Amino acid sequence: MLLVALFGTVSDAGCRDPQAKMVETQIVARGVKDERVLQVMREVPRHLFVPPDQVSEAYADHPLSIGSGQTISQPYVVAFMSEQLRLTGTERVLEIGTGSGYQAAVLSRLAGKVFSIEIRPELAAEATERLKAIGATNVRIRTADGFYGWPEEAPFDAILVTAAPEKIPAPLLAQLATGGRMVIPVGGFYQELKVIERTPEGLRERSVLPVRFVPFVGEAERHRADESPR
Numbered sequence: 001m002l003l004v005a006l007f008g009t010v011s012d013a014g015c016r017d018p019q020a021k022m023v024e025t026q027i028v029a030r031g032v033k034d035e036r037v038l039q040v041m042r043e044v045p046r047h048l049f050v051p052p053d054q055v056s057e058a059y060a061d062h063p064l065s066i067g068s069g070q071t072i073s074q075p076y077v078v079a080f081m082s083e084q085l086r087l088t089g090t091e092r093v094l095e096i097g098t099g100s101g102y103q104a105a106v107l108s109r110l111a112g113k114v115f116s117i118e119i120r121p122e123l124a125a126e127a128t129e130r131l132k133a134i135g136a137t138n139v140r141i142r143t144a145d146g147f148y149g150w151p152e153e154a155p156f157d158a159i160l161v162t163a164a165p166e167k168i169p170a171p172l173l174a175q176l177a178t179g180g181r182m183v184i185p186v187g188g189f190y191q192e193l194k195v196i197e198r199t200p201e202g203l204r205e206r207s208v209l210p211v212r213f214v215p216f217v218g219e220a221e222r223h224r225a226d227e228s229p230r
Contacts, residue, residue, distance in 0.1 A: 096146035097162035101127030147219035
């Protein structure tokens with residue numbers, strides 16, 4: 001649920017198909033190389049995951065509002081985050097922030113099973129119907145606070161978070177399997193997209209991209225308040 005990625009647009013490559021053009025000019029041109037990710041971005045019908053009045057902008061190089069103060073992320077960022085997980089097709093993936101369901105749809109074709117959590121019931125219901133319509137039968141959606149993850153289904157081979165906490169929630173770190181990777185935006189006004197890897201020696205963290213996501217709400221907000229100066 002990205003507000004804006006800190007990148008400019010790429011010039012028109014002359015593609016007539018807006019989805020093919022999106023992949024070539026917005027994603028390939030910015031360095032995404034994973035062929036499985038690129039193929040899925042060519043296949044998943046993004047226009048089915050945006051409100052009817054924004055269908056004409058579905059493949060444009062920016063996020064779109066989906067209601068409830070949330071957005072569907074910029075196509076490049078969806079592809080980039082998916083690539084960072086390094087999925088091979090068998091993994092169990094936890095997504096925090098279902099939103100419109102688009103990122104879950106992409107993950108459903110890259111992984112074995114996807115467990116997606118959305119705190120807003122209306123968005124969870126709409127996403128469930130969209131995913132059902134495209135046959136994404138390996139996605140389960142839960143309406144809950146993503147701060148706590150999905151402990152009864154843990155551990156996960158990959159975790160992808162689409163809202164920014166100021167500090168990575170400890171329950172999510174605990175649910176990341178050894179050898180697994182988490183992709184998560186972290187920060188307040190200034191945010192960094194981080195990749196966290198759990199190795200046999202412990203956690204390894206690196207920043208890969210400056211971004212601007214909507215804030216992580218729910219329990220994460222209470223933690224921000226608890227840590228604020230009195």
